[in-house]
Amino acid sequence: MELNVAIEKFKNTMKQLRAYNHATSLLYYDSVTGAPAGCQKGVGDTMQFFSEVAYKLTVNEEAFLVLDTLMEHLNELDPILKREVEEANKSVRDMRKIPMDEYLEADRAFNDAQFAWHKAKVSNDYASFEPHLAKLVDITKRFSGYTDPDKDMYNAQLDKYEKGLDKATLDTYFGLLKEKLIPLIKRIGEAEQIDDSFLYRSYPIEKQREFSDYLMQVMGIDRTHCAISETEHPFTLNFSKYDVRITTHYHENMLASSMYSVIHEGGHALYELNTGDDLYGTLLANGASMGMHECQSRFYENIIGRSREFIELIFPKMQEIFSEQLSDVTSEQMYRAVNKCQPSLIRTEADELTYSLHILIRYEIEKMLFDGSVTTKELPDLWNRLYREYLGVDVPNDTNGVLQDSHWSGGSFGYFPSYSIGSAYAAQIMHHMKKTINILEVIKDGEIHLITQYLAERIYKYGKLLTPNELIMKCCGEPFDPRYYIDYLTDKFTALYGL
């Protein structure tokens, strides 16, 4: 095949896939936001059909010939097209190894499992979700056998979300966190406790919605291209850099819950909103990896959003919106409250310091699910035992235990560790950013867009053009090093608790 013919065919296929992805993502988004609960039948039919079309578009002899031709001439392509071809080739290389009927069956299973999880969580009914989960694990293992027959099945999953990440790295990483953070958390447990009771007063949801709008404004999020809505589990979705959606979940008696969901998802949104214009419409117009995405969300949530300066900046507005609830609270009390360290049940509500222990538990469970040393039926017991052992908390029911996260219902095994790695990236980037920007000063002045600009120049604009490691090198001039994360947490929480 002629190179120019291959290029044209490739671009045409990408355009078509973009449309199908747009529709499929919107069908999902709508099904968890505006749709009536009974929409499942129609949504499932349409998604399955589109999935079939997308599969046929990418897995056929001509498409393979197009990719083979482009791969042979990689160095003649412009840098964006080159990386896009590499990405497409990688995904198709996996896809063509999966028989079509199994691929379609899997798609339907993922769709069904998501609905089943939504229902099971509401009714605290793990048993109704368990067969779906078992099926997803089976499918994932089977597919791993097709795509990476020589690789450890769980390592294959980890690599999907964070290129190069494996069990060996994570065993070392979590080992270091355990060694340094468990003793710190223990000392904090023996220190005088922070009063955060005012966070659990009654905060009307209408007021919280107003507060979300304000937070997005402070973060400099362009509402022309970013909407917010409400779902069970907060997430960010981008149809393109011109159309990004974040979601949150309001709890009337937990002010900090939606507040930090909005800032967290807002960080994801800023990444997508600031990918380069030159990448629009290509496979590269997305964050570089799950870890790099979590790096951004946690940078805004924790490094910015839980700093004393940020709370000082927004506190007058908080007191204005929640005048009744916060009249007897000071900015310093608010700062201390949103940083309170307390082992707890729910990952998304966890404090910055104990957060990684929640991830550790999921990591260990996933490892066991994939090496076969535990079955999905045994998950609630294992989950509850590990929460007791590592966090010292008793899990009262599965809704607040093994059913709390949506990830597994979407077949995302090996995703959780990227949350923790992302926080570690963020601390390292912050360390080096400080040479150029007086971060705390900038936050105090409400100039958060300067931080966003810094990150956009070094990370966001590249989309998937560079790998996570290349981006860390670009930002920090050195490879990834978890030491900064440990230091950052130790310094912050030692000072906070006067240890």
Added chain:
Amino acid sequence: MELNVAIEKFKNTMKQLRAYNHATSLLYYDSVTGAPAGCQKGVGDTMQFFSEVAYKLTVNEEAFLVLDTLMEHLNELDPILKREVEEANKSVRDMRKIPMDEYLEADRAFNDAQFAWHKAKVSNDYASFEPHLAKLVDITKRFSGYTDPDKDMYNAQLDKYEKGLDKATLDTYFGLLKEKLIPLIKRIGEAEQIDDSFLYRSYPIEKQREFSDYLMQVMGIDRTHCAISETEHPFTLNFSKYDVRITTHYHENMLASSMYSVIHEGGHALYELNTGDDLYGTLLANGASMGMHECQSRFYENIIGRSREFIELIFPKMQEIFSEQLSDVTSEQMYRAVNKCQPSLIRTEADELTYSLHILIRYEIEKMLFDGSVTTKELPDLWNRLYREYLGVDVPNDTNGVLQDSHWSGGSFGYFPSYSIGSAYAAQIMHHMKKTINILEVIKDGEIHLITQYLAERIYKYGKLLTPNELIMKCCGEPFDPRYYIDYLTDKFTALYGL
């Protein structure tokens, strides 16, 4: 082509079209509900692509051969497939006469015009919308030349929304309304006026949302399969009978506005929710015609929703929700207020009696646009002149004048008359329903589902399987007759105003 091959191919194509329609409808729905304003670029690209795919699926030699084969064997097909083939053949017969590049250009123009209208209405800027409207009129005329070269261009439009309807029928119909209703409205204008000032107190939107939920419950709308959201102009959309959406628009100082939008759109929703299970997934799983759809929405809005018995039924709940605003109001005062006759500016806010004059104005303008006796540039002046002449009101700006409705921005010319015909159908059906059901008693007892059952059995379950005329015959045992509508309005308003 073998008949069984043709049947299989036809069903396969229908399945694919259903998926594309689902996605395209959802993209539109989302763009006017949850999407950020800047989504246009991506939405336009994806919709155009799907439109192209759908065109190619239905307009090609094999598809024509399939339809020709099925049309030859019509009487061998089961009744549902037979009607579906007739419908498909009708739409493709038109479609294949339109050159593909023009069809695609039109699709883009419709999409652009809708966005332009949204903007123009907000900023009272008809001039920015006018070129879009002119283009849509041109396209519609041009397409009419392709599809119905021997037919009057406006008659061709009317026929699209209500089979068999034409200018001759409507000239007679509106002539009768003018003759009987204008004098009645004049006598009412000279009678003692109804006080409806309490409808314009401040009704918090959060409370109005609660009221909408209550109204949908009273109407017996199954929320598992019907959601409500908010848009500039209320509408109903069905992805299938399992997933129907209605929208409303809340005005803080106009209680009746959203209240009757919800009941009106709720009527449309009940029609779609009750199409037969045997029609699911076919082209017939929709209302029979625009007029028959409006018949349902106006049956619920006016015949039920504006009856004294309905107001008596819901008034205790109204006083509970709006305790501050309605403490000094009686049920009888509310009944009189929501039926107040007063010539006004906005069609969707018009009272039951003057409503048809709003339609008459649009009908006359559309006739002139299509016979070339007026240009889109002259529309605001013409609009304002007719409102003065027929309704005696001065139009202060285009936002409340020629820009008020979304229909023309979607290329729906010839749609408006079906609203009026629908009201006339409703009055005729009510007359005959009374032989079986004591309508007012049923409403008073909150048993509206009995009315819905009656309509479902005789109209809803048939979808597009029967024509409007066949449905009127089934319900009434006689053909359409506008006399019932005139009688109903005359009796109701004569009594209300003590004439």
